[in-house]
Amino acid sequence: MSSVGPFEVAVVGGGLVGAAVAFGLRSLGPKLALLDEGDVAHRAARANFGLIWVQGKGAGLPQYAAWTQRSAAEWPRLANELLRETGIDVALAQPGGVHVCLSAAELERRVAMLDALRAQPGFERYSVEVLERAQLALRLPGLGSDIAGGTYCPLDGHCNPLKLLRALHSTAIRAGAVYRADHAVMKIAPRGTGFVLDTSGGRIVADKIVLAAGLGNAALAPMIGIEAPVRPNQGQIIALERVPRFLALPLSTIRQTDEGTVLIGDSREERGFDDLCTTEVIAAMAARALRVFPVLQRARVVRAWSGLRVMTPDTFPIYEQSATHPGAFVATCHSGVTLAAAHAYALAPAVAAGVLPESFRPFAVARFDTSNAQTGIGVGEAPRR
Numbered sequence: 001m002s003s004v005g006p007f008e009v010a011v012v013g014g015g016l017v018g019a020a021v022a023f024g025l026r027s028l029g030p031k032l033a034l035l036d037e038g039d040v041a042h043r044a045a046r047a048n049f050g051l052i053w054v055q056g057k058g059a060g061l062p063q064y065a066a067w068t069q070r071s072a073a074e075w076p077r078l079a080n081e082l083l084r085e086t087g088i089d090v091a092l093a094q095p096g097g098v099h100v101c102l103s104a105a106e107l108e109r110r111v112a113m114l115d116a117l118r119a120q121p122g123f124e125r126y127s128v129e130v131l132e133r134a135q136l137a138l139r140l141p142g143l144g145s146d147i148a149g150g151t152y153c154p155l156d157g158h159c160n161p162l163k164l165l166r167a168l169h170s171t172a173i174r175a176g177a178v179y180r181a182d183h184a185v186m187k188i189a190p191r192g193t194g195f196v197l198d199t200s201g202g203r204i205v206a207d208k209i210v211l212a213a214g215l216g217n218a219a220l221a222p223m224i225g226i227e228a229p230v231r232p233n234q235g236q237i238i239a240l241e242r243v244p245r246f247l248a249l250p251l252s253t254i255r256q257t258d259e260g261t262v263l264i265g266d267s268r269e270e271r272g273f274d275d276l277c278t279t280e281v282i283a284a285m286a287a288r289a290l291r292v293f294p295v296l297q298r299a300r301v302v303r304a305w306s307g308l309r310v311m312t313p314d315t316f317p318i319y320e321q322s323a324t325h326p327g328a329f330v331a332t333c334h335s336g337v338t339l340a341a342a343h344a345y346a347l348a349p350a351v352a353a354g355v356l357p358e359s360f361r362p363f364a365v366a367r368f369d370t371s372n373a374q375t376g377i378g379v380g381e382a383p384r385r
């Protein structure tokens, strides 16, 4: 079989993780390949809620809180570079964000969770304000009368995630990188100091590879000697029609997009690869959203969809270079919108250098104790972004 390459780096997966890494490696130009599956793929990158979210992150792994803060801080640079290089405005806004608690009990649990989070040794502190209903209503005009309160973090924000994906792809392609859709990688074999990838679209040869195939990493990573036990976690989203701007801040479960539509999304369910919306979950999400903003009663639903989060047993990312196949990396995470800037400006240069710095060690797979695996079904309270 003839082959294409050798590339200096082949990134496997053109979702948000792979595209952000490719953005960070775009100076390689034609020596960079970005390989993607076809339209059959599960792509969280095209189904997500678009939050850049810091508050509440890092319980159990304080380094994750620091990683998230770093990415949120680098997001303006990312948005500016994407705009400058492609003309695509990804609609970044970081006005802070709110997590609304419907009942006093929810608020109490939220505060206890945040206290425990901040009490962790090594936790890089950030400000989170606890707001009683009256204070919250000042920030959220139209707030429902029976909402107990919420928490506000000035680091939170949101963007248009579809424009983000498009812009990341566009920068890499403009820089000369080779993008190949319909190139699902099926087999990885070492060759010399590099790798041969057998794909559905032909053979690709590369010196280094980055497995950023989302849920596909579960099957691919063992080929380079790493177990990446990612599983799907379903989230459903409702989109309402455009309404006059009423929401200046994103909530963890409701946000008004740059285009004026309103998105509601606070479900998480363990349903395997089932990606169908269900009436019960959509109804429960709508009911909660109406309690938060009764004014939404008048807005029409235009569509609803579901997507599969890429979830590790402890919900934190995996970044690792293979010990048995040096030059082969795994990068997989939930919160790929939030972490896009960290992937572009910290992970990609580490891949280029061929060494993951010590700061990546907490994200190695050795940490997994599967007895800690989180499962659960729920709507509301604590969506994991």
Ligand SMILES: Cc1cc2nc3c(=O)[nH]c(=O)nc-3n(C[C@H](O)[C@H](O)[C@H](O)COP(=O)(O)OP(=O)(O)OC[C@H]3O[C@@H](n4cnc5c(N)ncnc54)[C@H](O)[C@@H]3O)c2cc1C
Residues within 6 Å of the ligand: 012, 013, 014, 015, 016, 017, 018, 019, 035, 036, 037, 038, 041, 042, 043, 044, 045, 046, 047, 048, 049, 050, 051, 052, 053, 183, 184, 185, 186, 212, 213, 214, 215, 216, 217, 220, 234, 235, 236, 237, 265, 306, 307, 308, 309, 310, 331, 332, 333, 334, 335, 336, 337, 338, 339, 385
């Ligand atoms: C409902 C929902 C809401 C979310 N909300 C947020 C949010 O508000 N904020 C946030 O930060 N994150 C959010 N996320 C998470 C975010 O979307 C993901 O973390 C991110 O998309 C993961 O990126 P990825 O590239 O790892 O995976 P994906 O985006 O799923 O992309 C994987 C890519 O790999 C390709 N692929 C798979 N197998 C192969 C193979 N064998 N060969 C080649 N290519 C392959 C696929 O074609 C696909 O393009 C949400 C996710 C969901 C589902």
